[in-house]
Amino acid sequence: xxxxxxxxxxxxxxxxxxxxxxxxxxxxxxxxxxxxxxxxxxxxxxxxxxxxxxxxxxxxxxxxxxxxxxxxxxxxxxxxxxxxxxxxxxxxxxxxxxxxxxxxxxxxxxxxxxxxxxxxxxxxxxxxxxxxxxxxxxxxxxxxxxxxxxxxxxxxxxxxxxxxxxxxxxxxxxxxxxxxxxxxxxxxxxxxxxxxxxxxxxxxxxxxxxxxxxxxxxxxxxxxxx
Ligand code: ADE
Numbered sequence: 001x002x003x004x005x006x007x008x009x010x011x012x013x014x015x016x017x018x019x020x021x022x023x024x025x026x027x028x029x030x031x032x033x034x035x036x037x038x039x040x041x042x043x044x045x046x047x048x049x050x051x052x053x054x055x056x057x058x059x060x061x062x063x064x065x066x067x068x069x070x071x072x073x074x075x076x077x078x079x080x081x082x083x084x085x086x087x088x089x090x091x092x093x094x095x096x097x098x099x100x101x102x103x104x105x106x107x108x109x110x111x112x113x114x115x116x117x118x119x120x121x122x123x124x125x126x127x128x129x130x131x132x133x134x135x136x137x138x139x140x141x142x143x144x145x146x147x148x149x150x151x152x153x154x155x156x157x158x159x160x161x162x163x164x165x166x167x168x169x170x171x172x173x174x175x176x177x178x179x180x181x182x183x184x185x186x187x188x189x190x191x192x193x194x195x196x197x198x199x200x201x202x203x204x205x206x207x208x209x210x211x212x213x214x215x216x217x218x219x220x221x222x223x224x225x226x
Contacts, residue, residue, distance in 0.1 A: 001104065001155050002032045004074050005144050006067070007111040008049065010035040016145040025158040033148065036074065041066040050114060059115035067121050071108070080108040083127045086140030086147065087112060090129030093147060095170035097130065101147075102154035109147065111140030173222050177210035 007013055017033050018026075025031035042049045043065060050060040071083065081104040091097070101107065110117070110126070122129065132143040152158060154165050169176040180191040194206045215222055 001030070001102075001107070001151075002034070002078065003107045003109060003148055003151075004034045004036060004080075005109045005111065005148070006036045006038050006070055006074075007139075007141055007144070008038050008062075008113050009111075009139065009141055010037045012139075012141040013111075013145060017148060021158060022149060022152045025152050025155060028157065030155055030157050031152050036070060038062070038066055038070055041070040041073075053115060057115075060113075061115050062113060062117040062121075064118040064120050067110070067117060068125060071110075071121075071125050074108060078106050080106045080127075083108045083110070083125060084147070085110045085112065085117065085122060085126045085129045086132070086143040087116065087129050088131050088134070088136050090131040092134075093130050093132050093150065095150075095168070098147075098150040098154060102151045107151075109140075109144045111144050113139045170222070173215075174211040175214045175219060175222070177207040177214065 005013060013035055016022075017035075022031065022033075026033065038049055039047050043063070048063070049066045050062050053059065053061045074080075082101065084107060086109060110121075130143070130147060132146045137143060159165050165171060167176060180195060184191045184196060192206070194203060197203070
């Protein structure tokens with residue numbers, strides 16, 4: 001998979017996308033990520049990218065021309081399956097959207113700033129708008145990192161058996177069960193007996209019960225979704 005990300009602050013994106021699982025995916029050439037600095041498409045000597053909003057309200061808006069020039073130059077190199085604008089008023093990211101997007105070949109993510117981007121870009125160039133939660137961030141960069149991480153780890157071949165995404169929370173609309181490692185006893189706190197028993201079938205039953213219980217207690221809404 002290839003992910004291009006347009007941003008005014010590409011440095012903010014670089015480090016999170018260069019570590020851990022995403023690093024492994026990139027090293028294995030399963031994932032390539034390209035960061036594009038929108039400023040390089042800015043207009044005039046000052047490389048202008050934003051302007052006051054029509055109608056006179058506070059806050060700057062990213063202009064249509066630099067954004068469209070940037071998008072079109074990327075589209076001349078590859079065709080994107082989705083052009084995604086990260087925005088608090090987009091559809092709420094969940095595991096099912098991450099699963100869908102992890103099957104695509106080419107994604108273009110656009111990070112907004114200030115009051116957002118000119119609506120005409122959203123109307124005519126963007127295919128999907130995604131929010132990572134009901135709160136407002138200073139820009140789309142952290143949201144783009146979250147989305148890239150959620151997608152990247154699901155691309156076939158990125159995770160091995162040990163880190164398999166199949167046992168993640170949300171993968172089956174359930175939260176993951178509790179996990180323990182050595183020692184079996186610490187300061188009087190014991191690891192549940194069943195996990196030391198070696199009875200794999202019973203252990204799996206216990207895990208399923210724990211998942212259900214945790215989901216009922218913490219996220220009963222997940223059990224109501226179809
Ligand atoms: N940009 C600003 N806030 C955001 C959010 N919650 N999700 C996605 N992009 C954003």
